[in-house]
Amino acid sequence: MKTLKCLTVASLVPLLWISTTQAQEKEQVTSTQKAELQRIEPCIEPLSGPNEIQRVDEIIPIDDCDGGGGGSTGPYVPPGTPSSITSPVYTNDNNYRVTWQPGYGGGYSVRNELYVQTNNGSWSKVYDGYGSSKYFTESAGKKIKRHRVRSCNSKGCSSYRYSNKMIVNYKPKPNLYSKYSFLSTLDQKNNTYQAGAQSFKTVLSRDTPAGQTSGTFSTTTNQDRFFLGDGYDLVRGALKETCLNVEHPDFEIVQNPPLQPSTFGIDYVNNNRHLAELLEVSASAKVGFTGDDFSLGLSGEKERYVKSVSDEQHVRFVVKVKNRREFWKLNTPTDAIYPQLVNQVLSPNDDEAKADFRERCGDNFISSANLGSALYLVFMFDAKKYSYEERESKKAELGLKIGDIFSANGAAGSSSSLKQTLDNLQVTINADQVGGPPGLAASITTANVMDKYNQFVQNTSESNWAAVDFATTNYQRPTVYNNFDHSEIFADYRGTQGILAQMRRWLDISVQHRERCDPWGDYGQSTPYQCGSSQAEIIIAMDTCRDTREWDNCKHPVTYNTGNISITVPGTNLLNWLNANVKKLNQESVSEYFDHHVHRGSIQVNDLTCLSASSCFANKHRGFGAGIGKGFNVQTFEYDNPKGSGRKHNISPQYCVRSEAYLKTGNPPFGDTTADWRYRVNFEGVCPETENFVIVQ
Incomplete structure (x- = not known):
């Protein structure tokens, strides 16, 4: 009787390995030519950031772990210098991330060494491994940081790639919950209020209460909603905690029809200040363009503004429609603020008390809101490839076409001619919405903009309303402080x-x-x-x-x-x-005419058409013919060159068009005894120029 044996895949691997090895050995001429078989284990690197729990399956497999790899052959040279290293220019948070692109290792893995320098001091190694990023956690204080990285293998290390200097400016917020024990009680009252009150969907960001931890009551269960009475930090542009006495019998919320049910407008954008007005960016600090602003959280109004900001060479039109359906208003008592905040926080002429109150409650409170929907469309095209006259013509063309499609009351038709105009001008559309059918703005393109616009208007309903407008009111002085000015009680931003x-x-x-x-x-x-x-x-x-x-x-x-x-x-x-x-980049153009005539001879032509300064450079978005994409065009009036070489035009140096040719006449008496080249070079470029920043008065 025969015995049957089952072979698993695992048991077959050694057999296959042996069989393959034996076959290879038969093909070798001598035993000294045999390569030693090696098994190379993968390297493991964690991917978790600060305060994250490492998962078992979060690994980066690396080809080898021997500092050079490749088995017995290994690399022949050190790796190349890392091609990039990136760190934030500034942070006021307690952590940040540095990333880099490792140097080329010729097919073998490379180990990366990261160093940090603080306040221009000595360099310290802070990472040595196979990853391409590292998180840093900072203590409080203001300091200058710089980072450098190099890639290494068994043959050595590359040169360093250096980052720009960055400023770390971390200042922890005071823990108000430790300082004022009654805040947790106020949180409970606010939770009770919120459970029965009307909430309003919003795109405003909300600051985390100073010192609140997961063990305390969270007074905001949904980060994209607010309640009438919530505090508002005008400078940060962020929602704060409710500090009004929601249990007072005169604390009342009423509903009325909106004062202005709907509005519609089409506007040409004069500059970025005008854009902020059209997109209804408030006077608060939501329109800065720094990495720090993102750490504070983007409100919707800032986000739609940031997406549409550009330089002066862009043409932009804003189409905006608002449908207001309900108006909610808060009526407050004479002594509106929680008594505990009045008695234990507010104190006349006490700067620390003012700061604590503002950290908790903000500058104002939200007193009213219009519910409905709003859609913002920014039509934009880059005019760098057009002359000034062409730009004005294209601007008029786009404005007229948009005006033809949208009627005065905001209704929109469907027109293939609009899409043709948008395509011809290479128009892009930045769309943003408040309320209305969820996610519709994100799907808007030049091909479907009219259909999507009509869908937005038609499908707005009570189920998707949001706060399209809101108003804030100053905190009123408690009656106990009637003899003091507002600035003596509250931090005064006015x-x-x-x-x-x-x-x-x-x-x-x-x-x-x-x-x-x-x-x-x-x-x-x-x-x-x-x-x-x-x-x-x-x-x-x-x-x-x-x-x-x-x-x-x-x-x-x-x-x-x-x-x-x-x-x-x-x-x-x-x-x-x-x-x-x-410096500010300004457009500049220059035009030069050249006339070369040779009789019975030859000449080497080397003409330069230059912008005003060596710091200028060609506008690569312009140009025609030989200068297309290089910023120039050549008009030739006569070219007669019997025995010479051909013409060529190049940008050399960066602020000049160099025109070259070898002109030579024919041999008399039978050849052409003259050579001529008459032409004009029109060169368009950009020059960095000193120009004062404009200060808002």
């Missing part, structure tokens, strides 16, 4: 030289900064280092306006000086430094 006014000025500078720094990449140029360093300084200036305890340092841009730890020069007037070092 006035033409107040905190909010200063913040507006800094925000406008931030917008202008982006307008100057972003276009460099559009022209294929490296962004100047001054853009990064000045961006960090602008954020620091804005941070002093965000933090109540630093309001003494929230200065008018004209008088603001950089601090002791600075990427620019400490103690420098920042506005003057920006004016001198952050």
